[in-house]
Amino acid sequence: MPVTVKTFGTSGEAAAALSSERDARYLGGGTLVMRALNEGDVSVSTIVRATDRALAQLDATGSRITIGAGVTFARVLAERSLGFLHPVAGSIGGPAVRNMGTIGGNLFAPAPFGDFAVALLALDASVAVQGAYGARDMPIEEFLSGRSRQADGLVLSASFQRPLSDDAFRYRKIARVRPKGAAVVTLAVHVPSSGGRAVGVRIALGAMASTPVRAKAAERTLEGHTLDAASIAAAVAAAADGTAPVDDALASAWYRREVVGVHLRRLLTGQA
Template identity: 85%
Template sequence: MPVTVKTFTTSSEAAAALSSERDARYLGGGTLVMRALNEGDVSVSTIVRATDRALTHLDVASSRITIGAGVTFARVLAERELAFLHPVAGSIGGPAVRNMGTVGGNLFAPTPFGDFAVALLALDATVAMQSGYGARDVPIEEFLSGRARLAGGLVLSVSLVRPPGPEAFRYRKIARIKPKGASVMTLAAHLPSSGGRIVGARIALGAMAATPVRARAAERALEGRVLDAATIAAAVAAATEGTSPIDDSLASAWYRREVVGVHLRRLLTGQE
């Protein structure tokens, strides 16, 4: 089946094309779309591209960070002001994938991929989108839960508040093949504190559901408390509540349920 490639100079034109053609897919870094085409996905008849430089814009000058959807993981790793995201970007694929893969594309990566999306969920990011109905900002949690319905829109950027300190954001990826394997599971936690107590805890899990999800029961166990052994034990005990892990070639759902608490404990205690 022939595939038509359409290139536009602005993101609004590209978004309009995506909205008007049901079988169109946006091509950013190509790590998802080209794989689908190479594997014979006949549902894609049109590839949409945009050369709009706004899609690769990066604003790290203030506490509110904006990362263009077309920013690659290699560029994230090269930006000193994004050091808190270096462990996340560095855990995604090998150099070739990091040079091509984009932040926007990772939001659509199916489980057990999408590690950057897990981090963005923990950081309460906002996704800026453009569609045939105009531009709007979508909370990351809403985006991930409904991304199948949002496939006709174009992601422009993601924005998030910089963590207040090096201990406030934590990330851990468990993979059988390192450094570039798909995830057995991914965990990210944002743990800002005030007066020594956690305020606004967010914990995100990857490969523990069809899309990245928050561990809300674990968050409640941490909220307002000192991060001591008793608090961590309570969070670990609640780690699987509300999850529905997948079975795949990397691990069974049973295994994921059994070990998520182990890795959450390591994440919260800072163990390697």
């Protein structure tokens, strides 16, 4: 089946094309779309591209960080001020994937992929999306839960508040093949503190549902408490509540439920 490639100079034009053609897909880094085409996905007949430089902008100078959808993982790794995200970007694929893969594309990556989206969910990011009726910001949780309905819109950027301390944001990916394996489980935790107590806790999990999800029951056990043995034990016990992991070639759903709490404990206690 022939595939038509359309290139536009602005994100608005690209978004309009995506909205008007049901069989169109946006091509950023290509790690998802080209794989689908190479595997014979006949549902795609039009590829949309944009040369708009705004999509590759990165502003990490202030307390509010904005990362354009076209920014690659390699560029995140090269940005010294984003050191807290280096473990996340570095855990995604090999050098070729990190040089091509983009932040925007990762938001659409199916489980057991989408590790950067897990981190953004823990950071309570907002996602800017250009659709047929203009651009709007939406909470990343809302975006992910309705991800299948976002295919006709163009992601412009993701933005979030910089963690206030080095240990407020923590990340761990469990994979059978390192460094570029798909995730058995991915965890990202943002635990800001005030007066020694956790405030605004976010725990995000990857490969525990079809999209990254928050472990809200575990968050509640930590909110307003110190990170002591009792609160951490309660979070561990609740880690898998509300999740729906799947069986795949990497692990069974049972195994994922069993180990997610183990790794959450290690993450919260600072174990390697």
